[in-house]
Structure formats: structure tokens, C-alpha cells
Amino acid sequence: MHFILKRKITLKHIARELEVSISTVSKALKNSEEISRDTKEKVQAFAKLYNYRPNNIAISLKNKRTRNIGVIIPDIVHHFFTTVFRGIEKYANSRGYNVIICVSDESFDKEVINMEMLANGSIDGFIMSLSAETQQKNDFNHLKEVTEQGIPLVLFDRVTDEIECDKVIINDKEIAYQAVKKLIDSGKRKIALVTTDSYFNVSKKRAEGYKAALKDNGITFEENYVLTLPYQEIEKSKIEHFFSENDIDGVLCVNEVFAIHCIGAVQKLGMKIPDEVSIIGFTDGLLSKYSVPSLTTVAQHGERMGEVAAEMLIEKVESEIEDDENETFRTETIKATIIERESTKN
Amino acid sequence: MHFILKRKITLKHIARELEVSISTVSKALKNSEEISRDTKEKVQAFAKLYNYRPNNIAISLKNKRTRNIGVIIPDIVHHFFTTVFRGIEKYANSRGYNVIICVSDESFDKEVINMEMLANGSIDGFIMSLSAETQQKNDFNHLKEVTEQGIPLVLFDRVTDEIECDKVIINDKEIAYQAVKKLIDSGKRKIALVTTDSYFNVSKKRAEGYKAALKDNGITFEENYVLTLPYQEIEKSKIEHFFSENDIDGVLCVNEVFAIHCIGAVQKLGMKIPDEVSIIGFTDGLLSKYSVPSLTTVAQHGERMGEVAAEMLIEKVESEIEDDENETFRTETIKATIIERESTKN
DNA sequence: TATTAACACGAAACCGTTTTCGTAGTTCTT
DNA sequence: AAGAACTACGAAAACGGTTTCGTGTTAATA
Numbered sequence: 057m058h059f060i061l062k063r064k065i066t067l068k069h070i071a072r073e074l075e076v077s078i079s080t081v082s083k084a085l086k087n088s089e090e091i092s093r094d095t096k097e098k099v100q101a102f103a104k105l106y107n108y109r110p111n112n113i114a115i116s117l118k119n120k121r122t123r124n125i126g127v128i129i130p131d132i133v134h135h136f137f138t139t140v141f142r143g144i145e146k147y148a149n150s151r152g153y154n155v156i157i158c159v160s161d162e163s164f165d166k167e168v169i170n171m172e173m174l175a176n177g178s179i180d181g182f183i184m185s186l187s188a189e190t191q192q193k194n195d196f197n198h199l200k201e202v203t204e205q206g207i208p209l210v211l212f213d214r215v216t217d218e219i220e221c222d223k224v225i226i227n228d229k230e231i232a233y234q235a236v237k238k239l240i241d242s243g244k245r246k247i248a249l250v251t252t253d254s255y256f257n258v259s260k261k262r263a264e265g266y267k268a269a270l271k272d273n274g275i276t277f278e279e280n281y282v283l284t285l286p287y288q289e290i291e292k293s294k295i296e297h298f299f300s301e302n303d304i305d306g307v308l309c310v311n312e313v314f315a316i317h318c319i320g321a322v323q324k325l326g327m328k329i330p331d332e333v334s335i336i337g338f339t340d341g342l343l344s345k346y347s348v349p350s351l352t353t354v355a356q357h358g359e360r361m362g363e364v365a366a367e368m369l370i371e372k373v374e375s376e377i378e379d380d381e382n383e384t385f386r387t388e389t390i391k392a393t394i395i396e397r398e399s400t401k402n
Numbered sequence: 403m404h405f406i407l408k409r410k411i412t413l414k415h416i417a418r419e420l421e422v423s424i425s426t427v428s429k430a431l432k433n434s435e436e437i438s439r440d441t442k443e444k445v446q447a448f449a450k451l452y453n454y455r456p457n458n459i460a461i462s463l464k465n466k467r468t469r470n471i472g473v474i475i476p477d478i479v480h481h482f483f484t485t486v487f488r489g490i491e492k493y494a495n496s497r498g499y500n501v502i503i504c505v506s507d508e509s510f511d512k513e514v515i516n517m518e519m520l521a522n523g524s525i526d527g528f529i530m531s532l533s534a535e536t537q538q539k540n541d542f543n544h545l546k547e548v549t550e551q552g553i554p555l556v557l558f559d560r561v562t563d564e565i566e567c568d569k570v571i572i573n574d575k576e577i578a579y580q581a582v583k584k585l586i587d588s589g590k591r592k593i594a595l596v597t598t599d600s601y602f603n604v605s606k607k608r609a610e611g612y613k614a615a616l617k618d619n620g621i622t623f624e625e626n627y628v629l630t631l632p633y634q635e636i637e638k639s640k641i642e643h644f645f646s647e648n649d650i651d652g653v654l655c656v657n658e659v660f661a662i663h664c665i666g667a668v669q670k671l672g673m674k675i676p677d678e679v680s681i682i683g684f685t686d687g688l689l690s691k692y693s694v695p696s697l698t699t700v701a702q703h704g705e706r707m708g709e710v711a712a713e714m715l716i717e718k719v720e721s722e723i724e725d726d727e728n729e730t731f732r733t734e735t736i737k738a739t740i741i742e743r744e745s746t747k748n
Numbered sequence: 749t750a751t752t753a754a755c756a757c758g759a760a761a762c763c764g765t766t767t768t769c770g771t772a773g774t775t776c777t778t
Numbered sequence: 779a780a781g782a783a784c785t786a787c788g789a790a791a792a793c794g795g796t797t798t799c800g801t802g803t804t805a806a807t808a
Contacts, residue, residue, distance in 0.1 A: 062550050064523075066794060077758045082796065092756055107547075111523040113463045114794035117763045122459065124502070124524075132491070133484045142478050145505050154519065156470070156502050159491050173500065177410075177457040177764090178470075201453075204408050316692045323694075342689050346662045348669075412764060423788045428766065438786055460764035463793045523794090 065106045074102060116177075125369060126179035127157045128170050130187045130214070135312070135341035136358050137185065140212060143362020144183055151370050153180075162287075164189040168198045175201075180373045181208035183365045186216060188287060192255045194218070208372035210365045213356075214257060222368045223387040226356050228258050231392040232265030235308050235336045235354060238394065240273050242401050244306030244334055248281045248298075250318060251310045262310050262338070285314060295321040305333055312339040315351055319399065334400040349398035361390050411452045420448060462523075471715060472525035473503045474516050476533045476560070481658070481687035482704050483531065486558060489708020490529055497716050499526075508633070510535040514544045521547075526719045527554035529711045532562060534633060538601045540564070554718035556711045559702075560603060568714045569733040572702050574604050577738040578611030581654050581682045581700060584740065586619050588747050590652030590680055594627045594644070596664060597656045608656050608684070631660060641667040651679055658685040661697050665745065680746040695744035707736045 071078045076095065084091045084099035085108070091099075102108075116122040125148050129137045145155050156179060158170035167187045174182070182202065190196070191214060199219045203209050212224040239247050249266045252259045267277050283298045290313070299321050307322075309315040315337030322333045329335060329349050337344060340355035368386065396402065417424045422441065430437045430445035431454070437445075448454075462468045471494050475483045491501050502525060504516035513533045520528070528548060536542070537560060545565045549555050558570040585593050595612045598605045609628075616623050629644045636659070644650075645667050653668075655661040661683030668679045675681060675695050683690055683699040690697035714732065742748065 064551060068794075078795085079759080079797080080757055083757085086796090090756065095756080109518070109522045111463075111794050113459060113468065113523040114763090115796085117457075117459045117463050117765090117793090118795055118797095120763070132488050133481070135479070138479045138484055142505065145478070145503070149504070149516075154502050154504065154524065156500050157491070158495070158500065159488065170495075172455070176455045177459040178500065205410060313688070313692075320692075320694070342659070342687075343692055346659075346666075346689055346693065348666070348694055414764075424765085425767080425789080426787060429787090432766090436786065441786080457764050460793090461766085463763090463795090464765050464767095466793070 062107075064111070065103075065108050066111065070099065070102055070106075070108065074098060121373075122178060122180055123153050124179045125153050125155050125366065126171075126174040126182045126184075127155055128160055128167060128174075128182065128184040129157070130160050130162045130185060132157070132159050136213075136339050136356060139356075139358030140185075140362040140365070143359035143364075144366045145362070146359075147363045147366035148370070151366075153366075153370065160187040160190075162188040164193055164195065171198050171202060175205065175207060179207075181210070181369045183210045183212065183362075183369055185212050186214040188256065191216070191257065208369055210369045210372075212361055212365045216257070220385055222365075222372065222385050224361050224365045224368070224390060225387065226361070226390045226392045228261035228392075229265035229268070231354050231394070232262040232308065233269045234265075235394055236266050236269035236306075237273070238400065238402075239306035239308070239334055239336065240269065240275070242306075242330075242334060245275055246281070246302075246304050247275070247306035247308065248283060248302065248304045249308050249310075250283045250285060250295075250314045252287055253284060259310050262308075266308055290314075290317060292317065292321065296324060299325055299327075299333075307333065307335045309335065309337045312337050312341050312343045312351070312353065315353070315399075316343050316347055319347060319349070319351070330399050330401045336394070336400060340395055344395075344397070352397045352400040353395055354392050355395050356392050357390050364388050364390065408453075410457070411454050412457065416445065416448055416452075416454065420444060467719075468524060468526055469499050470525045471499050471501050471712065472517075472520040472528045472530075473501055474506055474513060474520075474528065474530040475503070476506050476508045476531060478503070478505050482559075482685050482702060485702075485704030486531075486708040486711070489705035489710075490712045491708075492705075493709045493712035494716070497712075499712075499716065506533040506536075508534040510539055510541065517544050517548060521551065521553060525553075527556070527715045529556045529558065529708075529715055531558050532560040534602065537562070537603065538599075554715055556715045556718075558707055558711045562603065566731055568711075568718065568731050570707050570711045570714070570736060571733065572707070572736045572738045574607035574738075575611035575614070577700050577740070578608040578654065579615045580611075581740055582612050582615035582652075583619070584746065584748075585652035585654070585680055585682065586615065586621070588652075588676075588680060591621055592627070592648075592650050593621070593652035593654065594629060594648065594650045595654050595656075596629045596631060596641075596660045598633055599630060605656050608654075612654055636660075636663060638663065638667065642670060645671055645673075645679075653679065653681045655681065655683045658683050658687050658689045658697070658699065661699070661745075662689050662693055665693060665695070665697070676745050676747045682740070682746060686741055690741075690743070693745075698743045698746040699741050700738050701741050702738050703736050710734050710736065 067078045067081045071081045081099055084096045085103055127144055131137055148155050160167035164187060167190055196216060196218045203221055209221040211221060215223045215225055236247060270277050280302055295317050307318050309318055315335055318335050322329060327333050337351050337353040340353050344351035344353040413424045413427045416427045427445050430442045431449055473490055477483055494501050506513035510533060513536055542562055542564045549567055555567040557567060561569045561571055582593060597609060613623050626648055641663050653664050655664055661681055664681055668675060673679050683697050686699050686701035690699040
């Protein structure tokens with residue numbers, strides 16, 4: 057076995073070979089008016105023959121623009137985040153950007169480290185969703201530093217009011233309201249909320265919608281009807297206990313996995329879905345689609361969210377106005393929709 | 403609102419401010435022996451105060467090493483790939499590498515474009531899994547070019563013999579054999595294979611294991627018992643038809659979604675799982691865990707696969723031997739395991 | 749024919765580092 | 779006191795491009 061390494065060819069090589077200057081080569085390849093037709097053809101032919109490609113790193117250094125976007129998300133093995141990521145990747149790619157992804161693993165420290173790693177020239181801007189720990193600690197100095205350096209930042213889904221930047225969220229409160237309204241309209245009155253700890257801003261918003269819907273329909277909110285579950289390591293017994301102790305006929309879950317667990321618990325207790333208990337979840341993933349019964353759920357349109365986030369970021373990146381003074385930040389809201397399946401009746 | 407942009411500070415700034423040369427600053431920050439204690443302290447203090455961080459791009463250009471890994475996968479909203487990716491990301495990060503990810507979307511052209519985009523200096527090496535279309539076309543010139551340029555490449559799961567490089571696969575044939583054996587041992591004889599088109603090398607391997615297990619147990623292979631499904635857009639009716647036309651008592655599916663569909667079809671036909679029909683799938687995702695009945699499945703240990711791939715790549719990247727002559731490539735096999743759940747009996 | 753304009757190209761600076769090498773100025777030898 | 783040996787630093791090249799500006803040659807103009 058004998059490989060000939062076709063090492064990357066540079067302008068310098070071409071220049072030397074063709075006995076012209078580097079500048080001439082550079083211009084010739086850009087089809088500059090300055091260069092004679094003859095020379096251009098010669099250079100271009102040579103470049104093509106040896107498959108010349110400009111070195112991205114050199115261009116990045118010169119332009120102070122990498123065409124890389126940094127994405128920091130709490131988890132990658134998670135349907136919602138992957139859909140958002142797909143949206144980001146697609147849009148970014150269509151605009152000639154690459155995506156560097158880092159996973160914070162819900163850890164504050166990792167989030168900080170990842171940001172610092174990328175903030176030193178590797179990327180032109182960040183798109184991120186806050187880790188659980190960051191939201192808990194309420195410490196956003198790493199974000200502040202980055203924005204103060206003039207690096208554009210777009211936050212999605214798990215955002216914070218503490219930082220001024222572009223944001224993309226869904227209408228969590230509203231859609232939770234609608235979901236609960238839907239349960240009420242189908243005759244349910246004893247509606248539970250299965251949620252995570254409230255330092256997740258999305259959970260908080262969804263709880264608000266839940267409460268508002270109850271109130272507007274003359275149902276008094278009962279603390280007992282709220283089941284708070286850890287984000288991971290769910291105990292089935294706790295859920296079963298919840299449903300056997302309380303007389304529930306409708307459930308809103310803040311995610312898909314919780315909803316599946318509820319289906320299991322409810323069925324185990326011998327109750328029929330949706331007739332005796334109706335269930336609505338969040339996140340339209342495979343689980344919702346393929347569970348039996350299939351799950352009525354809130355589609356968050358993650359891909360759209362990703363696209364919008366990427367678009368906002370690239371806009372900021374490319375508008376080199378650096379207008380400092382009257383820089384303006386937007387918050388885009390993606391309208392979630394309810395996908396009706398078998399776990400509810402209408 | 404008035405922001406003061408703390409623009410990134412460079413060696414040049416420090417040098418100017420402290421009235422020393424750039425080289426002195428550089429050395430001082432590296433604690434070089436060459437520089438006097440006084441100067442070092444002065445420089446280091448200044449750098450710390452202004453939060454100096456070296457520019458990654460400049461360092462990359464100088465060192466001709468980016469500490470970036472390029473990952474190209476067919477799909478991101480896919481449990482197996484995300485787990486592999488998590489493994490890659492974790493390991494890479496622990497070694498100080500960042501990961502740039504591109505999605506080929508099962509398209510040959512996108513795969514090529516993405517490779518070219520990254521191959522011009524943006525990354526030190528590739529980890530990838532071939533797109534469906536690439537496997538179909540059997541065209542691997544883009545891979546060949548990259549390896550010929552001396553860029554390390556590690557292929558995982560969807561690999562090809564046409565390219566000499568490091569590879570990470572699972573023991574597809576073996577584990578399929580074991581899965582079928584398990585069905586046979588539990589008394590099943592009329593075992594179906596639900597698979598994709600055979601240009602997927604993994605499907606081919608699994609089919610081989612399936613056939614070998616039948617043969618070794620004196621069961622004749624029947625073409626009728628193989629159901630080939632498209633990768634997407636599955637028609638339920640086709641599956642139901644398959645199960646009503648054939649007298650099946652065991653099923654091996656090459657993925658989770660196929661398995662879930664089979665559960666649905668079998669149940670619709672009024673047959674009991676696992677007593678009348680046992681089902682085993684591939685990919686241990688949420689669906690397998692939460693379906694009813696839960697699914698016995700082949701765990702591919704994607705995260706481990708990713709770790710191994712990343713480790714192999716980084717080893718190659720960092721061994722600058724460029725030994726050309728006797729460069730040696732490995733193929734690591736991750737041992738898949740069968741996770742027993744309710745869809746089979748023993 | 750002298751002047752000017754157009755043409756075609758090269759030198760050099762620049763992006764932000766690292767690193768080699770050269771050299772003032774000081775201290776140590778003998 | 780002269781040479782050797784340090785010490786502490788700076789100049790410059792290099793990584794691979796882009797871009798501005800200057801200039802020698804030729805062609806057009808007066």
C-alpha cells in the first residue's frame with residue numbers, strides 16, 4: 057500500500073509554480089478585472105487541476121468572521137432539542153454557516169466552559185437554551201460577558217429576563233391555557249398538572265396558563281392537583297399514588313415522558329382513556345405518536361424555532377452596524393399547536 | 403441603555419500599553435524563562451485584568467490544528483445517532499476538542515458538500531456514518547479525497563469496505579443471530595424479518611444473522627417471511643397485510659419504529675404479545691422502553707460507539723507520524739446486547 | 749514626439765499568534 | 779581590563795489568505 061498524500065495546495069504554491077506573485081494568484085482566482093485574461097485562465101486552470109480550495113482558517117483570521125455558529129443546549133438525546141437543532145442546522149447551512157455544538161448536560165459549569173471555549177474567536181455568535189442548573193442558580197454572568205464583548209446571542213425556549221438579547225420562545229402560557237380549556241370543554245373539571253420544578257421558566261409559564269384556564273372557567277385551583285416530578289429518575293409509584301389519592305379526570309403534562317407515565321398509571325388503576333381520564337402532553341415526539349392510546353399533545357414546532365433563532369442570529373452577525381447605541385432586541389414567539397389524538401375526546 | 407463594548411484584547415494591545423514587544427508579551431504569558439520576573443508579573447496582571455484570551459483562529463492557523471472534529475450524520479432527530487453523537491461530544495470535549503456537526507439528511511450531495519465545506523481547514527478529522535443515498539450509489543470519492551489529503555476519518559455503523567480507514571461497528575450479524583435464537587429457544591419457528599432495503603450494510607448483516615440462526619436450527623428460510631419497508635413513510639396496511647397473510651409467531655425488526663408498528667398490527671389482528679407473537683427490535687430508545695407491551699430490543703450502545711470513534715480519531719489526529727507507508731487501520735466492534743422486556747418470553 | 753491614460757502585475761501590510769534568532773547591556777572570569 | 783557568558787528583550791518570519799497602493803510597460807491622445 058502506498059499513498060501519495062496530496063497535501064493541501066496554497067496560493068503560495070500556485071504562485072511559485074506559475075512564476076507570478078501571490079497577489080496575482082489571489083486576484084486571478086477572484087476573476088479580478090486587474091488581471092489579464094491569459095493569466096487568469098492559466099491560474100484558474102492550474103487551481104482547478106490541483107483542486108485548490110482556500111483555507112477557511114486563514115480567511116476567518118483575515119475577515120474576523122468564522123461563519124460558525126455556536127449552539128449550546130442542555131441535552132442532545134432529547135426530541136425537542138434535536139428538532140430545534142435541525143432547524144438551526146438547516147437554516148445556517150443554507151446561509152453558508154457551520155454549526156459547532158456543545159452540550160451543557162444541564163450543568164452550569166459546563167455551560168460556562170463551553171461558552172468560554174467558543175467565545176475566543178471560534179464562532180460568530182451563540183444560540184442557546186439554558187441549563188437547568190443555570191436557571192436554578194440564576195447566574196448569567198457568562199452570558200453577560202459574551203454580549204458585552206459584542207458577540208450576538210439568541211436564547212430559545214429556556215430563556216431569562218436578566219439578559220438583553222434576541223429570544224425565541226413559544227406561547228407556553230397561552231397554549232397551556234388552550235389545552236386545559238380543551239379538557240374543560242370536553243367535560244372535565246378535575247384537572248391535574250404534572251410538571252417539573254418551577255425554576256424552569258417554561259414550566260412556570262405553563263402553570264400560569266393552567267391556572268388561568270381553571271379560573272376563567274370557574275374551577276378553583278387545588279394545590280393537590282399539581283404533581284411535581286424530577287426531571288429524571290421518575291418513580292412510577294409516586295405517579296400511581298397521585299392518581300389513586302386524587303379524583304382526577306383530566307391531566308396536562310409538561311412533557312411527553314410524564315404523559316406516557318400518566319397513561320401507564322391511569323391504565324393500571326383500571327381507568328379508561330380518554331373517557332374517564334383525558335391526557336394532554338407537551339412535545340410531539342415519537343412517544344406521543346406511537347403510544348397506545350396515542351397522545352394528544354402540544355407541538356412546539358422546534359424546527360421552526362431553530363430556523364427563526366438562526367435567522368435572527370445571522371442577521372445580527374451580518375449587520376456589522378455595531379450600532380451600540382440603539383441596538384434593538386426582539387423576542388419572537390412561535391405559536392404552538394395542539395395535535396389531537398386518542399388521549400382526549402372532543 | 404449604554405453599553406461599552408469590551409472588544410477582545412490582543413497581544414498587540416497589551417504590548418502597546420505596557421511598552422514592550424509582542425514577543426515579550428507572548429512569552430511572558432507562557433511563563434517563559436527568558437522573561438524577567440518583573441515583566442512577567444506586569445504582563446500577567448494586565449492580561450488577567452483585561453481578561454485576555456488568545457484567539458483560537460490565530461492559533462489554529464499557526465499550528466495547523468483546529469481542535470475541531472467534523473461529524474457528518476444522516477439525521478439528528480434519531481435516537482441512535484444522537485446517542486452516538488453524545489458519546490463523541492463527551493469524549494471530544496474531555497480532550498479539548500469541539501465538534502462541528504453537519505447533517506446529510508440521507509442525501510449524497512449534502513454529504514459531499516458538507517465534507518468539502520469542512521475539509522478546507524475547519525477540522526482536524528471526520529467522524530461519519532454514511533447517508534442512505536451514498537450507500538445506494540456506492541460512490542465514495544469524497545471520502546477517498548479526504549483520506550488522500552491525509553485527513554483522518556472514522557466511519558461508524560454505516561460503513562463501507564471500499565474505504566480504508568478506522569471504523570466502529572456493532573456485531574450486527576451476531577446479535578441478530580442471538581435475537582433469532584432467543585425467539586427459537588422460546589418455541590417460535592415461524593419467524594419474520596422486518597427490514598429496510600439491503601443497501602444498508604447493517605440491514606444486510608442483520609439479515610445474514612437471521613438466516614444463519616434459522617439454518618442452524620433446522621428452519622428453512624422463507625422469502626415470504628421477509629417484509630421490506632421503506633425507511634420513512636410506512637404504510638400500516640402493508641404491515642397488517644403481511645401479518646394476516648402469513649402465519650408468524652416471532653418477529654425481528656431492524657429498528658424500533660418498525661417494531662412498534664408490528665406491535666400495533668399484531669394487536670389489531672387480535673393476537674397476543676408475547677404468547678402468540680414475540681417481537682424483538684433494534685435500538686433501545688424511548689419507544690422500546692415505554693411502549694405497551696414494552697419492547698425487547700437490541701441495545702447498540704451508541705454512546706460507547708461515539709466514544710470509541712472519537713478516541714480513535716483523536717489518536718490519529720495527534721499522532722502526527724504521517725507514517726504514510728505503514729499506516730494501519732482498525733475496525734472496532736461494539737458488542738450489542740439484548741434487553742429483555744415484555745414483547746418476548748423466555 | 750511628448751504626455752497621459754490604461755493595463756497588468758507585484759510589494760507589503762494586515763489578521764493574531766508562536767518561535768527562532770540576534771543583540772544590547774550586564775555580570776562574571778582570569 | 780578584555781573576553782566570555784548571561785540576562786532580558788525585540789525583530790522578523792511564518793501560518794494562508796485579502797487588499798491597498800505603487801509602478802513599469804504599452805497604447806492612446808494632443
